[in-house]
Amino acid sequence: METSSPRPRAERARQVADVLRQRITAGAFDDGPLPDEHTLGTQLGATRNAVREALGLLRAEGLVERRQGVGTLVVHPKYGHGLDRLVGLAEALDGYGDVVNEVRSVGIVTPPPATAERLGLVPGAPAVHLERLRRLGGVPLSLDTTYLTADIGVPLLDHDLAGRDLFALIEETSGRRLGRADVVVHAVTAGPDTAALLDVAPGTAVFALDRLTHLDDGRPVDAETLHIRADRLTLRATLHRGPA
Missing domain, CATH: 1.10.10.10 (Winged helix-like DNA-binding domain superfamily/Winged helix DNA-binding domain)
Structure with a gap:
């Protein structure tokens, strides 16, 4: 300075x-x-x-x-979420306080065509749709919208989707390990619905994190979009420079 x-x-x-x-x-x-x-x-x-x-x-x-x-x-402490390891948001926030998920909707649906294509599904194939509002310390943190392939998602319907981390449940019920995720982060403005749920003013800048998660054999099984309050979370990564 x-x-x-x-x-x-x-x-x-x-x-x-x-x-x-x-x-x-x-x-x-x-x-x-x-x-x-x-x-x-x-x-x-x-x-x-x-x-x-x-x-x-x-x-x-x-x-x-x-x-x-x-x-x-x-006003509120910012919590760090690393982007260099595949963990769920609840896993990343372990130790920061009580994470509470409100399940706003869950069920078997026909996903939008673009989402079906991302998941490698044939047109009209069913998927499990899950939307959760996540709070940390009683304050809204993120709105998570998820589509899961039916073979992965249907067994989750009998489990505690409000209290458990989704990645851990997938591995537990499927007997398979998750392998990788493709992540894109956008800065967007919150529309009226998202703003009301996250308790911010309409037009507030939030993170929109698009993530496509694959099993360890490379098959995509989980397509989700997270709208995250940018005033409550930082996205961090350690990057190593290698050959071009």
């Missing part, structure tokens, strides 16, 4: 906000309020004005809030 820079104030504030956001998501301020503006400026090598504007950006994101007599606090 720079204390005397000719660059526009908005640019300096953005850079300070980027550093603060990284520290917040790493858990640096989970135990209390952020330091005051002067202290933050000293720590970050930034002017007090730049820090003040950066905190305004983070408040607009819903990441922090100002409380009279207390200071600036993290």
Whole structure:
């Protein structure tokens, strides 16, 4: 950071906000309020004005809030979900608090043609559809919409879909191991229905994570879309550079 820079104030504030956001998501301020503006400026090598504007950006994101007599606090801690290992979201959040799944719908359906194609199903073949609203610490975290091939999904219908992780149930009931998943992450704005379920304002930016999970023999069996509150989760990965 720079204390005397000719660059526009908005640019300096953005850079300070980027550093603060990284520290917040790493858990640096989970135990209390952020330091005051002067202290933050000293720590970050930034002017007090730049820090003040950066905190305004983070408040607009819903990441922090100002409380009279207390200071600036993290609104909700962000939880990390690694993208370099195949685990369910509940598995990734183990130890962070109580994860509760509300099963909003479940049943045997004819999937949309595009979904059937992803799962390698012939047109008109049945699949199991499951939609769950996930809460962590009582606050909505994600809305998960899943289509499973019938041979994998039907045996799950007699199990605890509210209390169990889906990946663990698939391996338990099928006797097969999951092998890999193809993942694409989009930044989208929440429509009215999604926003109401996730308890955010319509138009709020959320993660849309599309995941196609395969058994260890390569067969796709689980196509899902997760809408995740971006103010509550960070997506992390460790990447290794190899040959081109």
